[in-house]
Amino acid sequence: MPLSQDALWYKDAIIYQVHVRTFYDTNGDGIGDFRGLAQKLDYLQELGVNAVWLMPFFPSPLRDDGYDIADYNSVHPSYGSLDDFKTFLQAAHERGIRVIVEMVLNHTSDQHPWFQESRSSRENPRRDWYVWSDTDTKYQGVRIIFVDTELSNWARDPVSKSYYWHRFFSHQPDLNYDDPAVREEMWKVMKFWLDLGVDGFRLDAVPYLVEREGTSCENLPETHAVLKEFRAKLDREYPGKMLLAEANQWPADLRAYFGEGDEFHMAFHFPLMPRMFMGLKLEDRKPITEILKQTPQIPPSCQWTLFLRNHDELTLEMVTDMERDYMYDQYARDKGMRINLGIRRRLAPLLDNDRRRIELMNGMLMSLPGTPIIYYGDEIGMGDNIYLGDRNGVRTPMQWEGGWNGGFSTADPESLYSPLMLNPVYGYQAVNVQSQKRFDHSLLSWMKRLLKVRKSTPVFGRGSIEFLYPANHRILAYVRQLEKESILVVNNLSNSAQAVELDLRPFKGNILIEMFGRNIFPRVGDLPYLLTMGPYQFYWFRLRRI
Amino acid sequence: MAEESILTDEFLRQLINVGEADILVGVPTYNNAATVGQVVQTIRAGLLKYFPRERAVIINPDGGSRDQTPDLVRGASINDLEATSDLQALRTLHSISAEYPGGASTGAALRTILAAADLLRVSACAVVSPESTTLEPEWIERLLRPVYQGNFDFVTPLYRRHKFDGLLMRNLVYPMTRAFYGKRVREPYASEFAFSGPLGSHFLAQEIWVHEVGRSGTEIALTISAITGGFRLAQTFLGVKPHLDARSADLVAAMRQTVGALFWSLEPNFSLWSSSHDSQPVPTLGTAPEVTLEPLRVNRKRLYEMFRSGVAELEPVLKSILPPPTLSELQRIAALGEADFCYGDELWARTVYEFAASYHKAVISRDHIVQALAPLYRGRAFTFLVENREASGEEVEQNIENFCLTCERLKPSLVELWNGKK
Numbered sequence: 001m002p003l004s005q006d007a008l009w010y011k012d013a014i015i016y017q018v019h020v021r022t023f024y025d026t027n028g029d030g031i032g033d034f035r036g037l038a039q040k041l042d043y044l045q046e047l048g049v050n051a052v053w054l055m056p057f058f059p060s061p062l063r064d065d066g067y068d069i070a071d072y073n074s075v076h077p078s079y080g081s082l083d084d085f086k087t088f089l090q091a092a093h094e095r096g097i098r099v100i101v102e103m104v105l106n107h108t109s110d111q112h113p114w115f116q117e118s119r120s121s122r123e124n125p126r127r128d129w130y131v132w133s134d135t136d137t138k139y140q141g142v143r144i145i146f147v148d149t150e151l152s153n154w155a156r157d158p159v160s161k162s163y164y165w166h167r168f169f170s171h172q173p174d175l176n177y178d179d180p181a182v183r184e185e186m187w188k189v190m191k192f193w194l195d196l197g198v199d200g201f202r203l204d205a206v207p208y209l210v211e212r213e214g215t216s217c218e219n220l221p222e223t224h225a226v227l228k229e230f231r232a233k234l235d236r237e238y239p240g241k242m243l244l245a246e247a248n249q250w251p252a253d254l255r256a257y258f259g260e261g262d263e264f265h266m267a268f269h270f271p272l273m274p275r276m277f278m279g280l281k282l283e284d285r286k287p288i289t290e291i292l293k294q295t296p297q298i299p300p301s302c303q304w305t306l307f308l309r310n311h312d313e314l315t316l317e318m319v320t321d322m323e324r325d326y327m328y329d330q331y332a333r334d335k336g337m338r339i340n341l342g343i344r345r346r347l348a349p350l351l352d353n354d355r356r357r358i359e360l361m362n363g364m365l366m367s368l369p370g371t372p373i374i375y376y377g378d379e380i381g382m383g384d385n386i387y388l389g390d391r392n393g394v395r396t397p398m399q400w401e402g403g404w405n406g407g408f409s410t411a412d413p414e415s416l417y418s419p420l421m422l423n424p425v426y427g428y429q430a431v432n433v434q435s436q437k438r439f440d441h442s443l444l445s446w447m448k449r450l451l452k453v454r455k456s457t458p459v460f461g462r463g464s465i466e467f468l469y470p471a472n473h474r475i476l477a478y479v480r481q482l483e484k485e486s487i488l489v490v491n492n493l494s495n496s497a498q499a500v501e502l503d504l505r506p507f508k509g510n511i512l513i514e515m516f517g518r519n520i521f522p523r524v525g526d527l528p529y530l531l532t533m534g535p536y537q538f539y540w541f542r543l544r545r546i
Numbered sequence: 547m548a549e550e551s552i553l554t555d556e557f558l559r560q561l562i563n564v565g566e567a568d569i570l571v572g573v574p575t576y577n578n579a580a581t582v583g584q585v586v587q588t589i590r591a592g593l594l595k596y597f598p599r600e601r602a603v604i605i606n607p608d609g610g611s612r613d614q615t616p617d618l619v620r621g622a623s624i625n626d627l628e629a630t631s632d633l634q635a636l637r638t639l640h641s642i643s644a645e646y647p648g649g650a651s652t653g654a655a656l657r658t659i660l661a662a663a664d665l666l667r668v669s670a671c672a673v674v675s676p677e678s679t680t681l682e683p684e685w686i687e688r689l690l691r692p693v694y695q696g697n698f699d700f701v702t703p704l705y706r707r708h709k710f711d712g713l714l715m716r717n718l719v720y721p722m723t724r725a726f727y728g729k730r731v732r733e734p735y736a737s738e739f740a741f742s743g744p745l746g747s748h749f750l751a752q753e754i755w756v757h758e759v760g761r762s763g764t765e766i767a768l769t770i771s772a773i774t775g776g777f778r779l780a781q782t783f784l785g786v787k788p789h790l791d792a793r794s795a796d797l798v799a800a801m802r803q804t805v806g807a808l809f810w811s812l813e814p815n816f817s818l819w820s821s822s823h824d825s826q827p828v829p830t831l832g833t834a835p836e837v838t839l840e841p842l843r844v845n846r847k848r849l850y851e852m853f854r855s856g857v858a859e860l861e862p863v864l865k866s867i868l869p870p871p872t873l874s875e876l877q878r879i880a881a882l883g884e885a886d887f888c889y890g891d892e893l894w895a896r897t898v899y900e901f902a903a904s905y906h907k908a909v910i911s912r913d914h915i916v917q918a919l920a921p922l923y924r925g926r927a928f929t930f931l932v933e934n935r936e937a938s939g940e941e942v943e944q945n946i947e948n949f950c951l952t953c954e955r956l957k958p959s960l961v962e963l964w965n966g967k968k
Contacts, residue, residue, distance in 0.1 A: 282599075285638075286638050472562065473563070474565055501559075
């Protein structure tokens with residue numbers, strides 16, 4: 001299956017997020033590798049995804065799961081070689097699957113040679129590649145992101161005898177983007193991977209690139225200027241490639257990352273995700289519609305990316321204090337489930353392993369405006385292990401079958417990079433790909449159908465959205481439209497059956513065709529359109545005038 | 547033939563949209579545009595502050611207002627269609643209004659609220675008067691929390707009142723309800739109260755709705771139902787009860803709603819009230835607020851004169867209601883000058899019991915019996931005002947307590963009258 005030549009391919013993408021380490025181990029060392037990932041591409045193709053987002057796989061001391069990069073132009077030896085990566089990339093493209101590589105721009109590992117040089121002396125040519133100060137008093141008031149572990153954004157370097165700036169862990173010094181040499185070097189890094197054929201980058205932690213006194217040091221115009229510079233080069237030299245922003249910000253602040261279509265192609269809609277969970281628990285569409293109403297229009301070439309869960313905590317930074325308290329009480333009553341300002345749990349346990357709620361949330365993910373991302377393992381309902389440190393509880397090995405190590409590796413179980421999920425509900429013997437492949441009604445089989453229906457029309461990826469506001473607040477209903485094609489989506493956020501009257505007068509005369517079963521529903525007339533919906537049920541209707 | 551529903555189709559449609567709820571606040575109205583806006587906004591503030599996570603709804607059964615009452619109620623809604631950026635609200639709040647059939651009636655309004663509470667399966671329901679201009683958000687919590695937490699089924703208010711406010715309550719409704727049913731519910735006929743889902747459903751299923759008490763005085767019937775049904779009662783301190791001149795002026799209507807309903811309740815509950823001889827306190831929640839009450843002017847002389855003229859003009863009626871000794875005693879005190887006039891505790895208690903027995907026997911039209919009590923009550927009120935003119939708030943309370951004990955002591959005489967032994 002050839003790759004689409006459409007420059008807006010990312011709008012039609014369904015992205016699968018995976019860390020190579022977690023997926024499949026071919027050399028028996030207990031760590032997933034690129035050869036393993038390549039072997040499992042058929043699985044991903046069968047699932048129906050058409051893009052893979054690879055989390056950092058570069059050489060690293062792995063003190064932050066690879067987000068502490070020590071060499072940007074190579075592959076961590078545990079995951080294979082650069083040739084293995086190339087082989088994987090080619091195989092993915094042959095299956096119509098694009099590859100998005102994660103690039104950590106903001107900081108490096110303190111083990112990176114650049115930092116080693118920078119700290120070695122004040123006269124070193126790379127001294128200014130990082131943000132140094134003789135005091136820890138600059139940029140006072142800038143928030144600390146990892147509040148559970150860091151007390152300051154400054155750390156004293158015993159070698160250099162001065163302070164360096166770090167917005168994340170203290171072993172991750174921030175690069176200094178005021179230095180043109182840094183910008184040039186990072187572009188070289190991106191070129192290196194683009195030349196190999198990757199299809200885009202997920203750029204990590206982009207709001208923090210530049211610091212200025214008296215500001216929050218986030219979302220600064222200077223940061224946007226750096227990003228626009230990268231984008232201009234990308235468009236000029238690598239047309240059709242894509243940049244995806246990780247900026248955990250409010251919608252109004254996120255808007256700037258699209259520029260006038262000259263900065264990022266896509267950005268995560270962080271504030272929407274917790275509100276989907278909130279709306280579900282409240283049985284009320286209000287949190288979802290409100291945040292989407294606050295979401296500004298973006299340039300036509302741009303796109304939001306939507307997700308339910310990822311490798312990080314379910315972030316609660318972009319909610320009010322009252323909402324955060326509610327989320328904690330409802331989804332993380334056990335304090336071990338909390339980290340920083342978020343909840344470190346996977347989708348299935350968050351939803352009490354309730355198949356109906358898992359389906360509804362995935363249904364919304366696939367039908368709201370944006371490009372959806374599926375976190376590896378969520379398509380089979382994998383669980384989490386909150387007793388592992390940091391966010392490692394949601395990064396356990398993929399569960400392929402019920403046998404040795406869940407089919408992930410032939411190594412001794414004790415030598416795996418992470419313990420497997422073992423409990424009777426979520427353990428690999430209960431939840432695995434092999435068993436779910438055998439049944440049409442498994443979550444995996446259902447997800448395949450969902451993705452197939454989603455891909456059957458470009459409306460979901462490219463269409464407009466107009467909310468209906470039925471008086472029943474438990475019903476989230478909207479019409480997606482692209483040119484002459486219209487799709488009505490109706491979601492029941494409630495645990496009980498609901499009746500809802502929809503004002504479909506603009507579509508009078510249309511008949512409704514349910515997209516999963518392709519059954520015909522009554523024609524839209526003058527009266528409100530009455531639907532009855534089961535608990536957590538959702539409908540996708542194609543509106544057709546015949 | 548199917549019984550006609552209290553719920554109109556339009557109201558039912560709105561209830562479908564509300565769906566299952568945890569908390570319901572009912573605001574019965576009839577042309578209350580002057581005050582209802584402020585009241586529902588305060589209710590909303592109380593719900594947002596004290597029950598932000600609960601599924602709450604404000605329901606307004608309206609008796610056919612011709613002013614802006616329903617619109618003002620609907621204005622308290624919180625939804626995702628209209629911007630409410632100044633509000634921190636987790637969820638949608640429906641504030642709905644619907645006209646019930648049959649014209650304005652407090653009973654029909656309460657029945658509508660009960661039906662809505664039952665259909666929405668609420669755990670706790672409060673009713674708030676649209677004229678409660680002194681309502682504070684805290685009242686909503688004080689009324690609902692004890693019920694919502696599952697500790698009580700019926701919560702009645704304790705207000706701070708001027709010592710001369712609520713004369714009918716202090717001299718008749720409270721003491722008699724307490725004597726009849728053995729529970730010291732200080733405001734058995736309240737304009738603010740809260741009840742549990744089970745109590746609401748229990749009351750809704752009763753056969754009162756075809757009777758007059760189902761249209762008027764239904765609130766006191768609910769109190770009695772809570773007592774006789776063995777539901778868990780509590781009283782909670784709210785705040786200052788606004789004094790409503792208009793209401794107090796229509797004494798006969800108030801008598802029908804309270805005394806009429808109280809007398810009516812004795813019939814089906816005879817076995818319960820006739821077997822109890824004392825009273826038990828009801829748990830009291832919270833503490834009395836420290837507030838300064840505005841002075842209250844009462845026209846004592848008018849009460850005195852209306853008593854005298856009532857005893858004279860209603861003599862034929864009173865003859866058929868009261869035994870001769872009581873009537874003679876009333877005629878004796880009616881002849882006294884204002885300075886010497888006294889309608890004492892014992893005589894007043896005996897009078898009321900004899901009226902209750904006559905109501906039971908229906909010696910004349912029951913409504914006439916209730917009406918005939920009005921001028922006598924005025925005489926009693928006059929005495930209460932005179933006796934407590936210099937009394938402190940505590941002394942007034944003690945005097946009320948003494949009267950209650952008198953009522954309890956004399957209650958066997960009512961049983962005898964009831965059984966026809968006298």
